[in-house]
Amino acid sequence: MTLTSPLLSAVPGLRHAFFTREGGVSNGIYASLNGGLGSNDDQTHVAENRRRMAETLGVAPSHFLTAYQVHSPDVAVVTEPWTPESRPKVDAIVTATPGLALGVSAADCGPILFADAQARVIGAAHAGWRGAFMGVLESTLAAMEKLGADRSRVVAAIGPLIRQRSYEVGEEFVHRFGRDDPANAQFFAPSERTGHAMFDLAGYIRMRLERAGVLLIDDPDICTYEDERFFSYRRTTHRGEPDYGRHIHALVLEA
Known part of the structure; x- marks a missing residue:
């Protein structure tokens, strides 16, 4: 449990x-x-x-x-x-x-x-x-x-x-993170669908914690x-x- x-x-x-x-x-x-x-x-x-x-x-x-x-x-x-x-x-x-x-x-x-x-x-x-x-x-x-x-x-x-391999997001999502910090590109991997990417929420959380x-x-x-x-x-x-x-x-x- x-x-x-x-x-x-x-x-x-x-x-x-x-x-x-x-x-x-x-x-x-x-x-x-x-x-x-x-x-x-x-x-x-x-x-x-x-x-x-x-x-x-x-x-x-x-x-x-x-x-x-x-x-x-x-x-x-x-x-x-x-x-x-x-x-x-x-x-x-x-x-x-x-x-x-x-x-x-x-x-x-x-x-x-x-x-x-x-x-x-x-x-x-x-x-x-x-x-x-x-x-x-x-x-x-x-x-x-x-x-x-x-x-x-x-x-x-x-x-x-939800892990990166299951977390597909759209183009505007990727742009939002990129505008905030270009280094955020590391948390996105290519998707099989054009105009989409796979987001690493756990990696992003870890980075924020480490920076803090x-x-x-x-x-x-x-x-x-x-x-x-x-x-x-x-x-x-x-x-x-x-x-x-x-x-x-x-x-x-x-x-």
Whole structure:
């Protein structure tokens, strides 16, 4: 049901998990561990799935937190639980409060989990291409530093996401990245279709993290599009399915 990062697993006083779609109660296209509050799945199933994930991390369901993600660079600092109705519209969460599990929802985008063991500060970021491009990773690190973290000590784990071999994009997408920085050309490979290219989201995320001063980065090199253990927005689109499940990837400081 879960995957872990070797680097994060070595951090004392920390629990984390990259959840697969296995081990839940949802049916059909949502089978089975769908944690997406924004999906059209039966919300009682979603609640039970999230309860199971919270239990895996050793927290109460009320302390298993995810934001209302909007593909932004915005970050929320968390000191106490919120309700599903009051969750902030941001794409990253940070805390120094033990017992609060910080989660991000994803189904092809990049889930990034951060931890500074010495400062006891953690963060979780949802980095699709737009969020990464707009600076959500750098915003997360800046928010962690305000809580006492040092980015040179931070461990960052990149979770399962869509990989370059499955991520075809159009010409304007390539031009947007090229206008921002000509060096971004390294993240695009030729596509079989004229006017398209294959985008390396994981490589782009790693570069942004390295440029921001993160020295320790983990990446399992798992593709959510190819691997049926994971939900994939793009795979759902290609199959003509009406909706898709969402993963939650999360971490928590032990109390």
